[in-house]
Amino acid sequence: MSLASIFNIAGSGMSAQTVRLNTVxxxxANAESVSSSVDQTYRARHPLFSTLYQEGTSQGSLFEEQDVAGAGVxxxxxxEDQSELEARYEPNHPAANAEGYVYYPNVNVVEEMAxxxxxxxxxxxxxxxMNTTKQMMQKALTLGQ
Known part of the structure; x- marks a missing residue:
């Protein structure tokens, strides 16, 4: 693995965490939005991540333990989170349905903050x-001086 590939790996991690921050x-933002039906109520969203592997880094038989270097995420x-929505009986709420129930999202603000x-x-x-790798590359360039 070269030092240059570290930038790609860290960059993909930063991009993935940006998606995670946006979903949080x-x-x-929608934690207190209400609806009169289950179908229209906001549901919490969560990103799914997967590891990217470098191609052609593992050689050997099926019985050997193979080390495959990661190439990012x-x-x-x-x-959408499919857990139960919170139904509250609030007959005076403007968004209440015919039975007087209002549906709140399945967002736990404490978990979202964590x-x-x-x-x-x-x-x-x-x-x-990325900063440490950049410093290492700069130091490597000055070794020949």
Whole structure:
């Protein structure tokens, strides 16, 4: 693995964490939105990540343990959380249905805040990895002087 590929790996991690932060922001923004039906109510969204592997890095038989170097992370998509929505009996609410129920999203703001902190720290770690790699490359260039 070259030092240049570290930039690609850290960059893909930063891109993935940006998607994660955007979905968290969307979830928090819609945490108190209401609807009169289950179908129209906002559902929490979560990104799905997958590891990218370098092609052609593993050689050997089926019985040997193979080390495959990672090449980054990719976002497979964003899925909706299928857990139960919260139905509250509020007959005086303007969005209440005929039975007097209002449906609230399945967003847990505390979990979303913890996810936001984790995503921002992961983004920061990837940025630090890029800075450290840049410094190492600069130091390597000055070795011949």
């Amino acid at each position: 922001a969307s979830n928090i 990719q976002v497979l998509g964003v899925v 996810d936001m902190i984790s995503a921002s720290r992961s983004f920061q770690t990837n940025a630090e990895i």
